[in-house]
Every structure is written in structure tokens, then in C-alpha cells.
Ligand code: NDP
């Protein structure tokens with residue numbers, strides 16, 4: 138395989154999908170050496186079959202808003218690879234959603250899911266429907282209409298969607314209700330369900346908690362932990378909230394959170410009471426982070442990212458490409474020693490290069506945020522068994538999975554001078570399992 142040529146080919150065949158190209162380029166550049174040790178891979182054109190999704194569904198979603206206007210949105214499901222298990226991955230509802238973004242997310246999901254050691258392939262879906270400013274009734278009508286198309290393509294052994302940006306417990310509930318009505322079956326086809334109808338304990342917390350468990354493993358390699366460390370977090374949704382909760386539990390201090398309008402900086406630290414305020418503000422009232430600054434009289438910066446604030450640890454938990462090369466430089470100048478990604482691909486290639494050249498601890502999303510989908514996998518297991526595990530059991534399994542992923546990254550990513558390249562480690566470890574499974578299953 139010649140990574141540059143494969144990438145050029147993909148760009149020619151699938152133009153105007155920059156995020157997809159970015160994700161593929163990162164993986165190819167780090168697996169090229171290992172891939173080329175296996176001539177049988179190239180003979181089977183494994184690389185094209187790994188980079189191009191198995192199939193993509195696209196459909197129009199029509200719904201009626203509260204004023205009686207008929208609205209249309211696009212719906213998608215990218216089924217990328219099912220070599221090691223049913224397609225698995227979230228649904229994103231956000232105005233920025235397009236096919237290229239979902240292809241990048243589905244591609245990343247394949248390697249992430251492989252790293253969890255659970256039997257899950259990779260997929261992703263969503264819509265350009267933007268939940269912000271919509272009433273609960275509008276969200277319900279949209280999600281029901283979305284499911285009228287999606288239900289044909291999913292199933293407990295086919296493809297199991299879950300949440301992502303703009304899709305949380307409320308949306309999963311509405312979609313599950315409609316799915317059940319259409320199929321007349323009660324199965325574990327969606328994860329992130331409510332506890333009363335098949336959801337797993339710890340699933341809401343899993344991505345944020347998992348990111349912190351991974352961070353702790355990284356810090357351990359430097360003989361340190363989180364006590365007294367200052368953490369900058371971006372986002373204020375599901376992942377950011379539970380990342381913050383775990384930081385507090387582990388003795389760290391959270392000084393920033395953000396949303397798409399701006400960020401807040403609270404030098405006294407966002408303590409438990411303030412975090413409860415944010416959870417209520419975001420999950421119940423669906424308010425803006427600016428309101429926190431008004432409530433607690435702290436700094437709010439409109440239209441900016443939090444990476445200029447001094448911190449020991451940065452946890453990007455909002456969205457892709459939210460931390461660029463200049464931000465990375467600022468973080469390094471301010472003495473940041475570790476970055477763990479709760480979001481998918483939040484750091485640009487320039488930022489990653491800066492972190493790795495400075496040899497600080499840097500964990501890519503597909504390793505650090507794998508806890509969310511890992512507990513989704515555990516939810517699938519519990520649904521199949523028709524039982525539910527306790528909070529402690531699920532949390533212990535999550536922690537052990539994150540420790541194993543860290544170990545795999547160290548095994549495959551340690552360089553000659555001892556520096557752990559977690560990007561390479563995660564990509565090679567995730568890739569090898571999928572590659573072997575694909576080889577065993579013939580040319581399909
Ligand atoms: P939520 O919708 O709960 O929260 C998203 C947060 O990010 C909000 O604060 C939102 O602000 C902000 N945000 C979204 N888009 C943008 C943007 N374009 N620019 C700036 N800020 C933005 O989503 P999650 O917390 O679930 O997801 C956050 C990230 O974590 C995503 O990258 C997702 O793919 C990833 N992830 C999620 C997992 C999960 O289980 N949920 C698992 C693994 C990864 P606003 O409210 O203004 O839109």
C-alpha cells in the first residue's frame with residue numbers, strides 16, 4: 138500500500154468530504170508500515186475495502202412543525218464495516234451533518250469498536266435536523282418520521298444505533314417507541330435506552346468517565362495522577378458533563394466549559410453544586426452556557442474556544458476540529474501536559490503534530506472516548522441475556538476495558554525513545570483485528 142496514492146484515489150472518487158479524507162489520512166499514515174508487512178492484505182485490496190463503507194442509506198425526512206409548516210431534512214445511515222460484529226455507532230442531529238462528516242465518524246467507529254474487544258462493527262448516522270430551539274413535540278415528530286425510514290435497515294444483529302451530538306435519552310426514547318411500533322418487537326436495537334426499558338446503568342456517564350479512566354492510565358505512566366490538576370473542558374453536553382463529574386471525583390479542578398456560542402472560565406473551579414446547575418441548565422431547560430457566567434459572576438467569552446486558558450490537562454468534548462495548531466501552541470506554552478479527546482477528531486492534524494513533537498501525553502478520540510460505545514456493547518449483552526448488571530459491575534467492566542485499550546496503545550505505539558504514540562497504537566491495534574477478520578471471511 139502506498140498511503141498517499143490510496144488517499145489521492147479516495148479524494149478523486151469522493152470529493153468534497155474533507156473530514157472523511159482527514160480521518161482516513163491519519164489512519165493510513167500510521168498503519169502503512171504494519172500493513173506492508175502483510176503482502177496478503179494488498180493482494181486482497183484490503184485497504185479499499187476498509188476505507189469505503191459497505192453501504193450508505195440516504196433518505197428524506199418530512200415532518201410538520203408546531204406552526205403547521207411542512208419541513209424536510211436529510212437522514213443517513215452509513216454502514217461501514219461489520220467484519221467483527223453488527224454495525225454499531227451513534228446518530229447525530231445537527232445542522233452541520235452531511236455525508237462526509239458521517240463517513241468520517243463511521244470510519245473512526247470501526248477502529249474504536251475493535252479496540253473495545255467487544256464484537257461490534259462500525260457505523261454512524263444522523264440528520265441535518267437541528268434540535269436547538271425546537272419544541273419537544275417537534276423533536277418527537279421528527280424522530281418518528283426519521284425512524285419510519287431507518288427501521289428497515291437496523292436490528293439487534295444487523296445495526297444498532299445510539300446517541301451522539303443532539304441525540305440523548307429523550308431522542309433515543311422517541312425513536313425506540315416508533316421502532317417498536319413498526320417492528321412489533323421488543324429488542325435491543327438501540328442503545329442508550331432508559332433504565333426502565335432495557336438501558337444500561339452507567340451508559341449516560343460512560344464516555345466521560347471512560348475518557349478520565351484512560352487519562353488516569355496515561356498519567357500513571359508519568360508517575361502522577363489528577364489531584365490538584367487544572368482541567369480545561371470544551372462542550373457542555375453529555376460527554377463534557379460526565380468528564381467534569383469524574384474530574385471532580387478524582388481531585389482535579391474544572392475551569393472551563395463551552396457551547397457553540399462561547400466558553401466560560403471559572404478560576405475558582407466548577408464544583409459539584411455548579412455542575413448540578415449546568416446539568417439542569419443543559420438537560421432540562423436546554424439553556425446556554427453564558428447563563429452560568431451570569432449566575433456565578435465569572436468570565437464568558439463569546440465566539441471563542443477555551444484553549445487559551447492556563448491548564449494542566451485539556452479535554453476537548455464538543456466536536457471535530459475544535460482545537461487547531463494555534464490552540465495547541467497556546468496550551469503547550471501554558472504548560473499543558475496531557476490531552477485526552479472525549480469528542481471525535483477534535484484536534485486538527487497540526488494540533489496533533491504539535492502535541493507529539495512536544496512529547497506530551499495525547500490520546501486520540503478513538504481510544505479515549507471508546508467507553509461510550511463499550512457500555513453500549515454491554516447494554517447489548519444485557520439485552521440479549523434479558524438481565525441488568527449493577528452500577529458497580531458495569532463501571533468495573535468499563536474501567537477494565539479502558540485500561541486494556543491503554544495497554545494496547547502502549548504495545549503498538551511505543552517508539553524507540555520510549556514515547557507512546559497513542560495515535561499509532563490505537564490505529565494499528567484497532568486495524569489488525571478487523572484486517573484479520575476480513576481476511577478470514579474472503580473477498581466480500
Ligand atoms: P451533546 O449534543 O450532548 O453535546 C455537544 C456539545 O458540543 C454541546 O455543548 C454543543 O454546544 C457543543 N457543540 C456541538 N457542535 C458544536 C460546534 N459545531 N461548535 C462548537 N460546539 C459545538 O453531544 P455529546 O456530548 O454526546 O458529543 C460530544 C462529542 O463527543 C462529539 O464529538 C461526539 O461525536 C463525541 N462522542 C459522543 C459519545 C456519546 O456517547 N454521546 C461517545 C463518543 C464520542 P451547543 O449546545 O451549542 O450545540
Ligand code: 2IT
Pocket residue numbers: 225226227228246249297298299300301328481506507509510511513
Ligand atoms: O462516537 C461514539 O462512539 C458514539 N457516539 C457512541 C456510539 C454508541 O453506539 O454507543
